[in-house]
Amino acid sequence: MPEEKLSKIVSLCRRRGFIFGGSEIYGGLSSIWDYGPLGAIVKKRIKDIWWNEYVEKREDIVGLDSAIIMHQDVFVASGHLEGFVDFLLDCPQCKKRERLDKLEKIDKVTYRCSNCGFCIDTSKYRPRKFNLMLKTNISATEDQPQIAYLRPETAQGIFTNFINVINTTHKKLPFGIAQIGKAFRNEVTGGNFIFRMKEFEQMEIEYFTKPEEAEKFYHWWVEGRYNFYIDKVGIKKENLRLRQHSKDELAHYVRACTDVEYNFPFGWSELEGIADRGDYDLTRHSQVSKKDFYYYDDQTGKKFIPYVIEPSAGVDRTFFAVICDAYTEEIVKGRVRVVLKIHPRLAPYKVAIFPLLKNKPQLVELAKKIFYDIKDKMAAVYDDTAAIGKLYRRQDEIGTPFCVTVDVESLSDRKVTVRDRDSMVQQRVEIDRVYEYLRERLELT
């Protein structure tokens, strides 16, 4: 059943233009995906909501847009070059390749294959080490390469610009730097659609605090980020949970970490991690770059390296959770109705406008006029390429909250039929009031 739900979601995403396979016409690339016309809109809406909430509305957080390609010393300092590795184990029986940390451990050396159940003795079948960083050559010549890396997280661009931001914005602690952007990881175990990609997008904040205040802000961010998914993104509370990491899951410098998890069709999995990272990152960059990362507190006269709280969210995983959460099947008059009950704030279009009969020029003209009157004020779409039943089905599947139909009577009574996506209730509304009617209802949600 869960697998069936996942394959229905994948099929809807492809059919309706949310997600396509990357380089598909050439056979595709594993774990690389493209966002189609509707996917691109929803993805942008997710990023806009986050940016608006944390950068535009707040005085204590500033934005940044740093480069994807970074100097290799950045990753010497961050520890990625040495430690950003996955241990992979190939099952000798069924050949499935999996991450060691995701397998059931039977005893000190034995792990169970999740596919065929075979007990793999790692003293005999050795796990192999893979660095997840994507390397590139930024020199003009192949014979004298200058190696650089595609960032595996947006965070490092924030740390490397810490001094620049302080010097230009004069921010005082506590303050944050926020960034949305692409990150790259050579993930060797893919699957589960867009959950684990080689190229993906993150929304990260590094929130710098005085050491003694770090714990307080850590709890504040964990709660705030959990509520964000419910209040701003519209995800159902019962499908979200917080999971605190146990001590043995934490890197030595991480003081605490909590994941926000979503109940995907394949089980509870991470949407975001919120970590209290102490002063590790700034200290490491200060040691490797030999630059001064100290913060001067002019009230106490003390100099110290700030602590940092890092809420690190995935745009693609949020997108995936939004679609899974909204996907609904209902039986209407003995037939299955597929409807994406997405929050209107995220819906690609707020309203779709159709003529009931496309061979009646007066209806087409009136429907187009209503569409052109609305489209600059609210995301709208006009469609007359199918019969009305099919047009409704299309809009239900892409989550359009309202459909407006112009029929023959509209020409005389100057009213149209407005249909609500979720209740399917239809109401006659005066043409001159349609926009107001929609706006009022969309504001209510």
Ligand code: ATP
């Ligand atoms: P996982 O354990 O699932 O690999 P992670 O703990 O390594 O994830 P982080 O390094 O904490 O992930 O990255 C922060 C966020 O970035 C994740 O919560 C996730 O939303 C997103 N993310 C990380 N890796 C990927 C990926 N390969 N594809 C899509 N999103 C990702």
